[in-house]
Structure formats: structure tokens, C-alpha cells
Amino acid sequence: MALRRHLDEIPEPGCYMTWEQAGEPVVLVHTEAGAVKAFYNVCSHRGHPLLPSPRKTPATYLQVPWLELFTDGELKAIRDPEDFRDLDFSCRSLAGIRCETFGKFIFVNFDPEAVSLLDWLGPISDEWREFQFDQCRLSARHSFDLDCNWKIAMEANTEVYHVPNIHPTTVAPLLDHRRNVNTLYANGHGRMVAPRRELIRLRTQSRHGMWGRVPRSRQLVKLPAPAFSPMAFSPTGYPN
Numbered sequence: 001m002a003l004r005r006h007l008d009e010i011p012e013p014g015c016y017m018t019w020e021q022a023g024e025p026v027v028l029v030h031t032e033a034g035a036v037k038a039f040y041n042v043c044s045h046r047g048h049p050l051l052p053s054p055r056k057t058p059a060t061y062l063q064v065p066w067l068e069l070f071t072d073g074e075l076k077a078i079r080d081p082e083d084f085r086d087l088d089f090s091c092r093s094l095a096g097i098r099c100e101t102f103g104k105f106i107f108v109n110f111d112p113e114a115v116s117l118l119d120w121l122g123p124i125s126d127e128w129r130e131f132q133f134d135q136c137r138l139s140a141r142h143s144f145d146l147d148c149n150w151k152i153a154m155e156a157n158t159e160v161y162h163v164p165n166i167h168p169t170t171v172a173p174l175l176d177h178r179r180n181v182n183t184l185y186a187n188g189h190g191r192m193v194a195p196r197r198e199l200i201r202l203r204t205q206s207r208h209g210m211w212g213r214v215p216r217s218r219q220l221v222k223l224p225a226p227a228f229s230p231m232a233f234s235p236t237g238y239p240n
Helices: 067-072 117-121 124-129 150-155 197-205
Strands: 002-006 016-019 026-030 036-040 096-102 105-109 181-184 190-193
Touching (some): 002 016, 117 124
Antiparallel strands (some): 026 036, 096 105
């Protein structure tokens, strides 16, 4: 299961976008029914890519002659049908990919036999609900090519032991790295919370128990800005 996109990137029915970071040609479609579906971006007849552009809006999407095909993945009509007698449309549909959403986050899974997204998330899903991700808007997306093993980049963001030495004048004055708490869950999930020094001071000086009335999701503040910044790592080399 992998977090791939945000619903704001295909906000309206008829919008779609393609990506190949996982090594597979994928197209995500916002259907007329309001659902998000994923398919292999490959023609089942000739095997060529169907949608070369990374993203389309409904206005330009109408220029694609296979509009109905992409809304639900099933072939509904073809040009000059009289030349294709007894054509079995069911054999020409797009191959679907497991696709689920949590709030506005879109997840894909190439294993059709895998457990559901909620089962895979486990107790993490209860904590995520506190952040109301269905109300979050996408403000920006950035992509970088890193000349290193993906584990190096990922593990650097799962500990704060390095903070006093690597970030002595920026992050270190803000975070109390000695009070960092890491919690491990099933399916490889984890949670890391490093308290900000200023919030610790406010909590100890809070009167009348006011701090206890603040929801946990509002007690967690992102360092750079009051925003949620998910990171997705896509290995491009072998071995990984």
C-alpha cells in the first residue's frame, strides 16, 4: 500500500493524472460517480500508453475519444463498430488496480489480495482521523531526485538524535530531543513525537487545566509551518 496522490490534484469528475514512479504505468481517475479509481495506463488491445500527459482537467479531458472508457474502466463504445463484429468488450476493459482513500489521500496497492487500507493502518487510522484529512487542502507538491539509497533519506526523518549536531542553530533550539517518543505499530507503522520546548513551557504554566481541553491533533505542531507534510519515497534503482 502506498500513498500516491491527493484528491485536490484530480478535484472534479473527469479529471485524471498519470504516474510511473512505482515502475508501473498508472492512471488515477475521478469518476462521474465521485469515486477515485486506478488503472494500468495501457491499452488492452495494442499495449501502448493511453494517456501520455501527466494530468488533465475536465475541459481537456473531453478531447480524449475514450472518455467513457476511463470513467469506470469498462469499454462502452468503439469507432466503426461494424468492422468489429462479435467483439467481446469485456476483454478490452482497462486492468484495474487496488485504490482506496483516507480523507483526501489516495492510496494504491498492486496486490489485489492485500488487506484493506484500514486494516493495514490499524490503530494509526484512529489517530489520523483527529487531523480531519478530509478537510485538508493541497498547497504544494515538490519532487526531488536524491543521489542516495532511499533508506538514508527516510531514516533521517525518523529520529532526532542527530539534531544537536547537524542543526545546532535551527531545529535544536526548538525541539527537546531528549523527550522524543517513538511508538511502533504492526505492519511497519510508527509514530515519532518530539516536543517543542515552547509548548513544554506553556503546558507547565497552563492554568485551570486549560491545556487538557486542547485536542491532541492541535497539540502537535509541524516545525516549519502549521501544515501536514507527507513524504513519499520511490526507489528508482536496483538493488534497493
